[in-house]
Amino acid sequence: MSLTTQDVRHVAELAKLKLTDDEVNRFAQQLSAILDYAASLQQVDTSHVPPTPYVLPLQNVMRDDDAAPSLPNDVALGNAPDADDGFFRVRAVFED
């Protein structure tokens, strides 16, 4: 499996990662090598094997719908790079 620099740029956009040209070239090479190594999985017959996303038998763990204390507003915003008037502040979502 060989990843082109174009593939790398596509995945970087999916992952919202700004990469330098140097990183794009390096990742194309390194990720291709890792995927080659992972190609051995294709030889395993899994036609009747269910997937294991998760090892525990627990499903849909519920709790009572009781109100409990939560973080005060100023603490919740305490680590924000930019906050104003009790809100996280972000740049304009719709770009010109």
Place this chain on the structure above:
Amino acid sequence: MTKPLHELTIHEALAGMRRGDFTSLMLTQALLDRIAAVDGRIQAYLTVTAEQARVQAVAADRRRAAGEDAPLLGVPLAIKDVLSTAGVRTTCGSRILDNYNPPYTATAVARLEAAGMVMLGKTNTDEFAMGSSTENSGYFTTHNPWDTDRVPGGSSGGSGAVVAAQMALAALGTDTGGSVRLPASFCGIVGLKPSYGRISRYGLIAYGSSLDQVGILAKDVRDAALLLQVMAGHDPYDSTSLPAETPDYLAALDGDIAGLRIGLPQEYFVAGMQPAVEHAVRAAVAELERLGATVTPINLPNTDKALPVYYLVATAEASANLARFDGIRYGYSAGASAMMENIRATRGEGFGAEVKRRIMLGAYALSAGYYDAYYLKAQQVRTLIKQDFERAFAQVDVIACPVAPTTAFRIGEKADDPLAMYLSDVLTVTLNLAGMCGVSVPCGFDEAGLPIGLQLMGPHLGEATLLRAAHAYERATTWHRYWAEV
């Protein structure tokens, strides 16, 4: 002859404080002095909370003077910097969280605090626990106390090194694919990875959520059992923590191992393994046999598929988990003027190379057109690996094998070859995929004087038997009594 205070185990320190031989403040100060003397060479701590530690020690001494006791009252410990600590900077070894102050404390840490712990500081890690050497830390590389030209293992390498260099009585780590057992093996100490669901993950900043588990790096098996006892059990804040009863792990340590069935998996003695490692592990198994265990060869036929499965599953989960770092709610922000451009730039500048590589690999494995071939396929083979273990544990109680194919490698040796680095985890990732428990116990040294770890594995929630086997081996040998000259 009495030992210097920093050389004590937890159970020795508790006995000393209960007898009134010394106070928690004396013990805590001895460890802070030790940190000041040797951490310049080892570089295992990212943050030392000296002032807070002294305040906690004084409070513990007051409680003890008032007639109180608790399982860890006045015991100084270190915490891996991927576990959230309210009011104490938590970086995950990443520049993207350089100034992050968590508003809450991880349940595992909170339980240690409730049991009386004194926290000495936060330990170095590969960025977001992604690595096998600490070379991926966004800050600096930790040095192995046995040979400072070598890595301590990773990702909990800071925690391994603080225990091996006696800068804390024990430390918490996390294990997603071997990140507790590998540094324990490379640093010559005990490293316990409990079963998935045994200890709450609340406040553990997520890497691979179906694999991550809080683990323990300790000087001996008794200390590991003591810490597990304090942290194990259901937590309403983590829906994946099991509502199962916690056995008495300390009581389980005693008793012999006559009749214990030990399996020796043929697939774990791989080609290219360092001869000294194979020799030491086989000698350890012979010792367990001498102690009354029966040893049977077993097969775990899908072992060679575990590493590619792990690197697809873990990175896919990581690509989702690390989507939260967007420069809006916490952490570094690049300050670009447009919204999406700022998210891209924040992540591109804030994450290091290995984290970006793993996010990319995971996003690729999950992307349209490749999901079935990579992510789904990996989850199906994961089922086969889990079934291998289920079949094996129908025949044996414990599995014995090496932790890693080699002893600690040199700093820089694998830094430019990600695949070679990933191969360090080839004998540890299997357990995480199956959700089972394992421990690394010192079992010898190679020609260069570097420690070797014996890996014992147990079935899901099989910690009591696992620890009894490890303890029986430790009692019969002296490897855990050797300490690095730092």
